[in-house]
Amino acid sequence: MAHPVSPLAPKTFPELPAIAGVRFATAEAGIKYKNRTDVLLMAFDPGTVVAGVFTRSKCPSAAVDWCRAVLPTGTARGLLVNSGNANAFTGSKGRDSVEKTARYAAEALGCQPNEIYLASTGVIGEPLDATKFEGVLGETASRMADGPFIDAARAIMTTDTYPKLAGATVEIDGTLITINGIAKGSGMIAPDMATMLSFVVSDMPISAAALQALLSREVRTSFNAITVDSDTSTSDTLIAFATGKAGIAPIESDADPRADIFAAALGDVLFDLAMLVTRDGEGATKFVAVHVEGATDDQSAQRIALSIANSPLVKTAIAGEDANWGRVVMAVGKAGEPADRDRLAIRFGDLLVAKDGERAAVYDEAATSVYMKGQDLEITVELGLGTGKFTAYTCDLTHGYIDINGNYRS
Amino acid sequence: MAHPVSPLAPKTFPELPAIAGVRFATAEAGIKYKNRTDVLLMAFDPGTVVAGVFTRSKCPSAAVDWCRAVLPTGTARGLLVNSGNANAFTGSKGRDSVEKTARYAAEALGCQPNEIYLASTGVIGEPLDATKFEGVLGETASRMADGPFIDAARAIMTTDTYPKLAGATVEIDGTLITINGIAKGSGMIAPDMATMLSFVVSDMPISAAALQALLSREVRTSFNAITVDSDTSTSDTLIAFATGKAGIAPIESDADPRADIFAAALGDVLFDLAMLVTRDGEGATKFVAVHVEGATDDQSAQRIALSIANSPLVKTAIAGEDANWGRVVMAVGKAGEPADRDRLAIRFGDLLVAKDGERAAVYDEAATSVYMKGQDLEITVELGLGTGKFTAYTCDLTHGYIDINGNYRS
Numbered sequence: 001m002a003h004p005v006s007p008l009a010p011k012t013f014p015e016l017p018a019i020a021g022v023r024f025a026t027a028e029a030g031i032k033y034k035n036r037t038d039v040l041l042m043a044f045d046p047g048t049v050v051a052g053v054f055t056r057s058k059c060p061s062a063a064v065d066w067c068r069a070v071l072p073t074g075t076a077r078g079l080l081v082n083s084g085n086a087n088a089f090t091g092s093k094g095r096d097s098v099e100k101t102a103r104y105a106a107e108a109l110g111c112q113p114n115e116i117y118l119a120s121t122g123v124i125g126e127p128l129d130a131t132k133f134e135g136v137l138g139e140t141a142s143r144m145a146d147g148p149f150i151d152a153a154r155a156i157m158t159t160d161t162y163p164k165l166a167g168a169t170v171e172i173d174g175t176l177i178t179i180n181g182i183a184k185g186s187g188m189i190a191p192d193m194a195t196m197l198s199f200v201v202s203d204m205p206i207s208a209a210a211l212q213a214l215l216s217r218e219v220r221t222s223f224n225a226i227t228v229d230s231d232t233s234t235s236d237t238l239i240a241f242a243t244g245k246a247g248i249a250p251i252e253s254d255a256d257p258r259a260d261i262f263a264a265a266l267g268d269v270l271f272d273l274a275m276l277v278t279r280d281g282e283g284a285t286k287f288v289a290v291h292v293e294g295a296t297d298d299q300s301a302q303r304i305a306l307s308i309a310n311s312p313l314v315k316t317a318i319a320g321e322d323a324n325w326g327r328v329v330m331a332v333g334k335a336g337e338p339a340d341r342d343r344l345a346i347r348f349g350d351l352l353v354a355k356d357g358e359r360a361a362v363y364d365e366a367a368t369s370v371y372m373k374g375q376d377l378e379i380t381v382e383l384g385l386g387t388g389k390f391t392a393y394t395c396d397l398t399h400g401y402i403d404i405n406g407n408y409r410s
Numbered sequence: 411m412a413h414p415v416s417p418l419a420p421k422t423f424p425e426l427p428a429i430a431g432v433r434f435a436t437a438e439a440g441i442k443y444k445n446r447t448d449v450l451l452m453a454f455d456p457g458t459v460v461a462g463v464f465t466r467s468k469c470p471s472a473a474v475d476w477c478r479a480v481l482p483t484g485t486a487r488g489l490l491v492n493s494g495n496a497n498a499f500t501g502s503k504g505r506d507s508v509e510k511t512a513r514y515a516a517e518a519l520g521c522q523p524n525e526i527y528l529a530s531t532g533v534i535g536e537p538l539d540a541t542k543f544e545g546v547l548g549e550t551a552s553r554m555a556d557g558p559f560i561d562a563a564r565a566i567m568t569t570d571t572y573p574k575l576a577g578a579t580v581e582i583d584g585t586l587i588t589i590n591g592i593a594k595g596s597g598m599i600a601p602d603m604a605t606m607l608s609f610v611v612s613d614m615p616i617s618a619a620a621l622q623a624l625l626s627r628e629v630r631t632s633f634n635a636i637t638v639d640s641d642t643s644t645s646d647t648l649i650a651f652a653t654g655k656a657g658i659a660p661i662e663s664d665a666d667p668r669a670d671i672f673a674a675a676l677g678d679v680l681f682d683l684a685m686l687v688t689r690d691g692e693g694a695t696k697f698v699a700v701h702v703e704g705a706t707d708d709q710s711a712q713r714i715a716l717s718i719a720n721s722p723l724v725k726t727a728i729a730g731e732d733a734n735w736g737r738v739v740m741a742v743g744k745a746g747e748p749a750d751r752d753r754l755a756i757r758f759g760d761l762l763v764a765k766d767g768e769r770a771a772v773y774d775e776a777a778t779s780v781y782m783k784g785q786d787l788e789i790t791v792e793l794g795l796g797t798g799k800f801t802a803y804t805c806d807l808t809h810g811y812i813d814i815n816g817n818y819r820s
Binding site: 055056057058059060086088089090091092093094123124125126127229231232233234311312313316317319320322325326327329330331332333334335336337338339341342344354356357358359397398399401402405406 | 465466467468469470496498499500501502503504533534535536537639641642643644721722723726727729730732735736737739740741742743744745746747748749751752754764766767768769807808809811812815816
């Protein structure tokens with residue numbers, strides 16, 4: 001079932017450069033979809049380190065369990081991702097499937113199974129037949145190349161209406177470091193973790209521990225700042241791989257002054273990917289940044305921003321191009337965080353709509369209505385309590401979301 | 411803007427009996443709606459006690475602030491409710507409006523302003539002009555009678571598609587005690603508190619403290635067990651009034667053995683009202699009871715049940731008549747409560763769909779599909795961890811919800 005491409009889709013896709021030590025190919029394993037790629041096999045040169053962040057679901061998928069179990073080694077030689085079946089809630093069959101799949105991938109890449117990272121996305125609860133991989137991985141491995149990354153992004157799509165990829169380069173010690181990322185996800189998107197799947201590769205020399213520290217730090221204002229529908233996937237996975245092929249001294253800890261430079265570039269890639277996921281929110285017609293300022297602290301601001309971004313009433317109002325700031329107040333109030341109704345100020349774009357707990361004297365219904373017709377909107381809530389702030393990103397809630405999710409399995 | 415009556419609406423409405431010490435009338439004050447009643451004025455005889463439960467929103471409406479302030483007196487002589495304007499987030503104007511309104515009502519009923527309880531429902535953020543009441547309350551007071559209660563229920567409706575009323579009688583000390591209730595609410599419905607507005611009246615002799623204890627207890631499995639869209643109103647209000655006119659000795663505390671008998675009847679009325687609110691959920695086409703059993707404790711069961719009942723993906727699947735139990739697993743996982751994926755069992759009605767962490771061997775897709783076409787559905791999740799249980803009630807998420815809420819202010 002194909003859905004129309006999101007009106008918020010990017011007009012162009014970047015051509016990401018090759019990264020030394022990274023090769024990949026995609027294949028059609030026929031797991032669920034017909035006539036499209038559904039498998040991504042990626043190989044890393046020896047010495048590649050890995051870091052990951054996974055769903056906080058108490059019912060994680062078999063692949064998430066696998067990745068968590070092998071992650072402590074800190075090293076990776078391969079990544080295998082499939083779309084069409086999440087291999088989640090598949091009991092002992094799921095565990096068997098994951099073990100077999102890792103073995104097939106390891107055979108294809110010439111490494112150990114515990115050097116393989118796995119991710120699956122698609123329908124939950126259907127057993128994933130690992131033999132589907134057995135037939136294709138050897139041939140797929142024989143076709144691996146250093147690009148194009150857009151093919152990798154396409155192979156991991158489910159209800160996504162466009163492939164998601166982003167990259168950054170940064171000069172460290174006079175050497176250009178490259179970071180490429182791909183992501184998929186457009187529903188079941190909520191904080192902790194927000195994307196269903198995202199993979200980042202870099203040639204940066206860095207220890208696994210430092211990479212993990214930076215990844216965990218940068219996820220807060222990127223993938224953990226977005227929400228489509230408040231639902232949290234059983235499969236949410238973000239993995240970063242660093243081949244270390246760039247010829248500079250490695251970052252051994254996040255205390256290294258170069259760590260912040262690398263982290264900023266990594267954060268840019270994660271942010272760009274997270275925005276691409278939000279803009280492909282199921283049924284989305286508008287993209288919304290929700291800024292909360294003046295909270296008692298950043299964490300409180302984050303909770304309030306996400307309460308607004310998750311509110312069905314706020315999101316349907318936005319879909320209806322209705323500057324219903326009363327619902328924003330409602331969402332502030334339900335967050336349970338410190339808020340003083342009579343100090344609240346709310347802006348839609350630059351237009352002040354509420355101040356000191358009531359409609360602003362300068363409120364201009366006509367101007368606000370015109371603003372709401374835009375495709376990229378900003379809502380700012382000033383709490384007037386402290387210096388805490390956070391920005392959450394979401395999309396509107398439309399008939400398209402109902403269409404897509406009321407009929408997903410058929 | 412009128413919406414079609416919910417397909418889940420009751421076929422008939424009860425004719426509630428008069429309650430000694432309670433009189434009321436409704437009026438058309440023209441606050442927002444045309445050609446319909448929008449004001450309910452209710453008078454209680456001297457000696458009437460009161461108890462209340464209110465929204466947990468940090469940005470409550472002016473009327474909620476008022477009720478909280480006067481509640482400690484424990485006595486009530488009047489109730490004034492309006493629909494069309496919530497008088498919420500209206501700053502100092504809202505406080506002025508509430509004070510004036512209470513004064514007008516007190517004048518009309520011949521009591522003190524702090525014996526008046528107020529509730530307002532409708533648009534948030536628009537100042538409520540108290541002079542609208544000034545003109546009509548005297549005349550309204552002159553028409554007060556002991557029924558019919560359905561008129562009271564109609565006057566407080568907003569996007570409700572049918573009036574909500576329920577009653578119970580119970581024999582205590584050989585005397586028939588009567589409890590009548592009305593409610594309104596169909597969107598912005600979530601636990602803590604779930605209804606926007608509900609008012610219960612009884613002739614039971616009871617202390618204010620005992621009434622408060624019983625009301626707070628019984629709300630847990632009624633109004634705090636339902637959800638339409640996870641959004642919490644700034645105005646949620648449940649108030650119980652007891653005139654004490656039944657000629658028996660009063661219940662002075664909830665330790666009185668008769669308290670449980672009265673509480674059971676009170677609980678029945680609250681439950682019936684809560685179900686009526688859920689069945690009028692905006693856009694609802696299906697009513698869903700979500701039973702969670704085998705949780706570590708009842709509170710954990712409640713959180714998991716509400717996580718399922720609030721999940722947009724579960725609710726859209728139900729709208730699409732899709733037995734997508736994988737999304738139920740997702741919602742269990744995101745609740746953050748103890749759960750063991752590999753012990754989970756899930757039933758749709760009596761049909762076992764998942765057991766021991768995977769699709770049940772007896773799973774019958776055809777039978778489950780037939781079941782999902784029903785209007786009243788039950789989802790049961792057995793966690794297998796302990797004896798905690800809870801049932802939450804919700805409705806599906808449909809195009810109707812988007813239609814109603816994307817266009818509310820116009």
